[in-house]
Amino acid sequence: MSRESGAFGPFGGQFAPETLMPALAELDDAWTEARADPTFAANLDAMLRDYVGRETPLTYAERLSEQLGGAQIWLKREDLAHTGAHKINNALGQVLLAQRMGKPRIIAETGAGQHGVATATACARFGIECIVYMGEEDVRRQALNVFRMKLLGAEVVPVTSGARTLKDAINEAIRDWVTNVRNTHYLIGSAIGPHPYPVIVRELQSCIGREARDQLQEKIGKLPDVAVACVGGGSNAIGLFHPLIDDPVRLIGVEAAGEGLDARHAATLSAGAPGVLHGTRTYVLQDEHGQITEAHSISAGLDYPGVGPEHAWLMLTERAEYVSVTDDEALDGLKLLSETEGIIPALETAHAIAYAARIAPSMSSDEVILLGLSGRGDKDVEIVRDALAARGR
């Protein structure tokens, strides 16, 4: 199977129940048609410009770079997109797609709540029914985002199975879709799931990397030496990486090492094994019997035992590197960016910051790190306060 038909080397594919297969084919056709339709692109571009606020700025992190004393760090500011994270890029695109397909009902899963908020936002904008599945544990951790979704008119369904986090929310969303497939579009929030989702989400998020590449060329006339982004499912990372894939740029995805790779973590590429989860063949956290193990990260958005299949492929082909950062290091990263740049990042994003801070000092001042600042941290301040207090800081 070629990459275009949905597989990334041995990864990707369509490992979904039969009931959903015609819907996946319908989605694939609709996406192919939409891509070829200039009106669709024009509508989406207009929404991204006038509603989301694209393009998002590229900010030179002057004090952060000086303090670390090495590479120049540039921040691609997805935190400044409407709703405060990159998730809106994908949500809007898929809502427009669902409208094309005549699907009056949209379901979504959410971990940290950012994708749920983005989906609820896009559905409110177009007057579409929206149901968001969210693990009960995440409902607790991200109460503010739950309330935001409700304000936006969405129904939030707490999921009580499994670890009650993102993985379980996806299971429940798929069960809803199996039941209501004829009138429902499942708006997956990351570059995961059966084909064509990983491709659709990548394409809708590639504005991140395209803009950043152009902006950097314009500002300093060069490409980055390194691009760094956090990876849970990996949508902001693939959006940043993909437009740079043919350039001589090191691509580094940062996973959540949680309490450490020898303890509870969510570092799927670093410590998982190939398997099949949620309709796609990719790396998966699992035991020797193929049971999916529970991921752990302080950041709900990275708390997922799978990863987008294209990342598995980029790792296998050694085009991208995947590293991991612990909860503690992420907290340090969050504080560092807050104090040096006046930007409180999301806990997810803080993982990328922590890794950039690790490598920047050993780089030279004419080298450039492009950092995907995937989201703002307002949603996380309570967790951060509690976590810092628990650590006596």
Place this chain on the structure above:
Amino acid sequence: MPELGQRYRAAFAASAERGDGPLLFPFLAAGFPTPAETPELVRAALRGGAAGFEIGVPFSDPLADGPVHQDAYNVALTAGATLETALDAVRVARAESPDAPLTLMGYLNPFLAHASSSDRSDRDPGSAVGEPLDALARRAAEAGVDGVIIVDLPVDESDAAREVLAGHGISLIYLLAPTSTPERIDAVARRASGFIYLLSLTGVTGARDQVARDLADFVGRVRARTDTPLAVGFGISRREHVVQVGTMVPAAIIGSALTATIASAPPGGRAAAVERYLEVVTGRRSETTGE
């Protein structure tokens, strides 16, 4: 090595000759509520009139299953159930009943994991899905498995797995749904052996009050495109459902209702509850009189 689909063919032919259809294939979640109890539940179901089995392989993330089977799998996994528990159940059923068609049913990842080295780092990420199933297929065939249903392996991705299983005399049993297109029905029809499992409805597993109204239409659409025997499952829980399904296809599958029967029976009374329930849904015992 038995001929592919031989036990299914023989069972359907014998049933047609007797004219007492449909055959009832209960679904039993292996290891629920404990691996130790599975053998006696298998024997009880056979006493109650089961013509064969779907033995469910527990999985942590059964995304096509409703709450009853999710809970059952969780309980089974907590009690230590593995794919080996399911193979044990097959061995018990095969020892009791040399001719009963026995089908493993599960999700892809545990099958793949079982097939690969116990050292996860040895797994070759480059091999096609299905290729690693050879070791599993050999052990399943030795246990007496006739067919394997893999819920999240649609026909589009199934050729490697089907060939590996067929090499050991095991049928890959395909699922079709009411949403399946004529093209997809044909793709399954070209590959099917044993039987084709029709999902009576669009939805997850779980008992429903009534058989789906458009089932006859769906069965007709599939029947027009294949001669492979058909079985209907999902949502079937009562004798009247079985009778109704029996007017359309030669076999019915009952899952969640049986699991719920086990779940609600007192410890020590589960085998009796299973036997009694099977007697009712096969028509051997009257539901109303409870004789």
